[in-house]
Amino acid sequence: MKPFFLLLTVIACNHTPVQKNDSSLASQSPAARAVSDSIVPAQYANGKLITLEKNNAQWEKELNELEYYVLRQEGTERAFSGDLWDHHEHGTYICRGCGLPLFASETKFNSGTGWPSFFKPIVPDCIRGIVDNSHGMSRLEVECARCGGHLGHVFNDGPAPTGLRYCMNSVSLDFVKE
Numbered sequence: 001m002k003p004f005f006l007l008l009t010v011i012a013c014n015h016t017p018v019q020k021n022d023s024s025l026a027s028q029s030p031a032a033r034a035v036s037d038s039i040v041p042a043q044y045a046n047g048k049l050i051t052l053e054k055n056n057a058q059w060e061k062e063l064n065e066l067e068y069y070v071l072r073q074e075g076t077e078r079a080f081s082g083d084l085w086d087h088h089e090h091g092t093y094i095c096r097g098c099g100l101p102l103f104a105s106e107t108k109f110n111s112g113t114g115w116p117s118f119f120k121p122i123v124p125d126c127i128r129g130i131v132d133n134s135h136g137m138s139r140l141e142v143e144c145a146r147c148g149g150h151l152g153h154v155f156n157d158g159p160a161p162t163g164l165r166y167c168m169n170s171v172s173l174d175f176v177k178e
Contacts, residue, residue, distance in 0.1 A: 012024065050124060052098045052147040063097070070171045071097050071149035074141070079114030082170020087116065091178040097149035100126055103166070105178070111158070111165055116173065118166040119158045126164075127156065142166060 054062075059072050069075040079085075084093070093103040093116070103118040111117035121127050125145060132141040132153065142151045151172045157166030 006145045049145050066171050067096060070169045074150040077169045077171050082115065084170035084173055084175060085114050087175065089175065089177055090174045092122070093173045094176055095144040095147060095150060096148055096174045098147035100144055100146040102126055102144070102173070109159055111167065111168060115152065116168045116170055117158070118168065119162045119164055121166065127151065142168070
């Protein structure tokens, strides 16, 4: 395993709730801080993120065919086909499966790939990384830590300050305007 993926797995799988005095929140927009301060902590019990358990039949009822394919079967939408890849409003990107806040619009950038790309999540423990060795390559799959929905992958070719590119599927996300 490459050192980057091991390090990123440790970072992305961190399940310690962010404290309100965490300095990483200071650089977020007021809307992102409000999401971090109100919605995210409400999803914790005894210091752990509350997970959402549903069976495949429940997910099939709630999601359309493409959403189910991507979120539950680890599929990928075609590049430049999603509604959020070229989206520029201010607000918060949330998991389409469970509504957990994942990315602030201030961390979104144009990667040229045709998928929404972000350089960091709002709260690191709202996502988890899983090594994906499919398609003849090793990369880190990103899932929602609450519902386990497949969001996309993360790569180490992003912009400063993190150098990471969270390459997400539009169909895995919803947008809440600021």
